[in-house]
Amino acid sequence: MMEITLNHYLVLSTILFAIGLVGVMRRKNLLMLFFATEILLNSVNIAFAAISHFYGDLTGQMFAFFVIAIAASEVAVGLGLLIVWHKRHGNIDLDTMSTMRG
Template identity: 85%
Template sequence: MEITLAHYLVLSGVLFAIGLIGVMRRKNLLMLFFATEILLNATNIGFAAIAHFHNDLTGQMFAFFIIAIAASEVAVGLGLLIVWYKRTGKIDLDIMTSMRG
């Protein structure tokens, strides 16, 4: 039984689905950030698998830059979240509906 590229891509898709469900389900902003991390990790697995099975380093390079983006996203996002929490005392998405459309 050999593990092929399709196995890894299916796994990547499953993890991406879990992340998407989390993004749509969560109302707490911190939990929403967790779901976005899952999305980024799922794409990383896909990139690394394609790099391995096509014998190319470009996929791993993209995975590195995605990790860098994820790190900076966490830094800025948590900073904004702390500012919002100091101002309102809650980090729920429902109280952020300031515009009445």
């Protein structure tokens, strides 16, 4: 109980990942979907850092760095697209984005 092992961190990562997935599935607003995506990326980062610590290997931390870089660029491009969409249509609801339905 008092000693924190790798399993504790993996369970925490699972819980956070589940919270993020619930957010992805139940949100209609695209901005909120982006928030949920950040939660997903962060929960995996915790798992990487924990494995890196408990196995004495730096690869996990390296992957966490690259995940952070990808998250930053995803936010930049995604928000740019979102602003363009909002200027055009006045809303960012997911259900209205059905122009490519065919």
